[in-house]
Amino acid sequence: MKPFDIFRTAAGNLKRNRLRTILTVSGVVVGVGAIVFLVSLGFGLQKLALEKIVSLEALKVITVTSGGKSETVLDSKAVEKFKKLDNVTDVSPITRQIAKFSLGEIDSEQVVYSVKPEYLDMENIKISGGRTLSKDSKNEALISKEILTNLGLKQEDVLDKEFIYTLTGSSSPQKDKIKVVGIFEEKGIYVPFETIKNSEGAYASVKVKINDKANVPEAKKAVDSLGFNTSIIKDQSKAINQVFYIINIILGGFGMIAFFVAAIGIFNTMTISLLERTHEIGVMKAIGGNSKDIAMIFITESALIGLLGGIFGLTAGWLFGFILNLLANFMATESGGEAVNLFDIPLIFSILTVFFSFFISSVAGIWPAKRAAKLNPLEALRYE
């Protein structure tokens, strides 16, 4: 029998038992839909996490810390060395000190980072209120939302107001006034580099910005060879990917349970179909049908169920995610949040899912097909 004739016969058989076919396909749709929905949620969250945590700019930055030896102290000499390396576009040191702030009536100890304004771009610091530090900033500070929350202060309590601070970590306590010009999302307090200088002359870390993401590993090696410790954000994205890899497997596993129930449904349908069509198979064999052709008709039927279920399941899973995302975004924007894509279905995953459904369904049809092929034609003819 020609493959197209096998296909036509199989499709005809599925059409004949329309309701049963629809129900069986629906089972596959639920299974595939569940896999697509859950895994695309995993992929969506993964993408979101990578976008939120790891900005593109941040991927170009190497964070350098001291190597621990006297020749690898992070000072202005080290900064000059870094500036001379290939592909380096910017070098921004940062110092870290503890200072006592008198915020309103509250005194609290906070971590103060002295930075250059470029650093804020490198670190992708987002300002949620006020403005950022400029090149000419002096005696200005950015304060994190977290500190305000911890101290029970509101934005307007601190913005554009001056506070007194005392450096506590150094041997010669420095006391001065500082004006809060902006609020940002992360942790700590940022002040311009010139405002608070480290008395020991060493930096906590240095951010080295590279012209292209692709050159980062090479530049990292160069800095490493100078004896400094380096870290790049790419390592973190790898970890994020690893975590989501596991999450996706778990989510996919839940969907898989539904899918295997559907596969059992296909098996059941094909077995019943075999019983119903025993006489017909007998006729086919009596008039010269090959066992192989008859088996292929059965396998094609179950494969078709899988293919249809796969395609409709993919659509259903995507649609369900899409609608849920719309709802979530609607609620998020209503409450002042940001609209995001919670679901993401990579093309290769879609194709694989449909293929997987097709494949497993075909496998589910093998046993009924084999039995159909093995039927004794004479006994099958007598079967009513």
Place this chain on the structure above:
Amino acid sequence: MAKTPVIKAVNLSKTFKLGKDNEIVALHSVNFEIYSGELICFFGPSGCGKSTLLSMLAGLQPPTSGEVIVRGKNLANYKKKELSAYRREKIGMVFQQFNLILSMTVLENIALPMAFGGMKRKRRMQRALHLLEVVGLGEKKKSVPADLSGGQQQKVAIARSLINNPWIIMADEPTGNLDSKSADDVIKLLISLSRKSKRTVILITHNPDYLQYADRVFRMKDGRIDKIDVNAKTTKVELVDSVSKLDKLKENENSESEEPIFSSEIGKIEDEKKEVLSEGEDESNEIPAEEDKEEENVEPREALSEKEDESKEKEEIKQ
């Protein structure tokens, strides 16, 4: 002409085991030879082993002992696939229950054996349509079996049995489920296949009315062939209309020219009919049996072109 049997049974026996010590002998060492173009009736009461015998001739079950030899080849030596091909191409089965596939149209049913043979859809549908016209149901081509009466269904089944132009037609009680009028039509059709097409027809029946049409009647009793009647002069029957029509068409052709039927005049006949006609070689064959072509001692041979045509078709089937 020295006759070689188309089908030969040698000491054919069949025993069924029902439990440990309970054996039922359905057929006791049966021997016979059937020749090309014969119309044979197997006649006997229910349970005499007729159907068992036929199923072994059709290769649907192996004998317990003995041999079925079809054109010199022992069916026991056929592999499974070859046996399927044998059932598909060398014999045509007609059953009491018609055994049409209910989900397929009449045309698809007729063409099904050719589909199993891998023939292109267009070609097999053409041939199926032609055969449907031959059995007089041309207007029913789009119907499904459920729309047809029993007699019509059986005619469709006969058309199906003819699709691959087989050597032998085997009909197992083909009129058993029909009213007498339909039964008559069906029997006439089968007889005309034998008489006009010189095709071997094996008919199983327990209706004594049909015995007069047979060349030989094998009377069976208790798993044995009890007696073989030879009808010296078989009763002529009026042929089914459609078959007669084709006949007349040919007669006209012949009256105009001395040349064989497949001469240029045949071009007037519509293409698909010509195609079927060309497959046969005997002038009197509307639906000629393939065996006639293969037998070396059959007299008038047709023009080579027809043979080529057929060999092409066979190649296509193989593909």
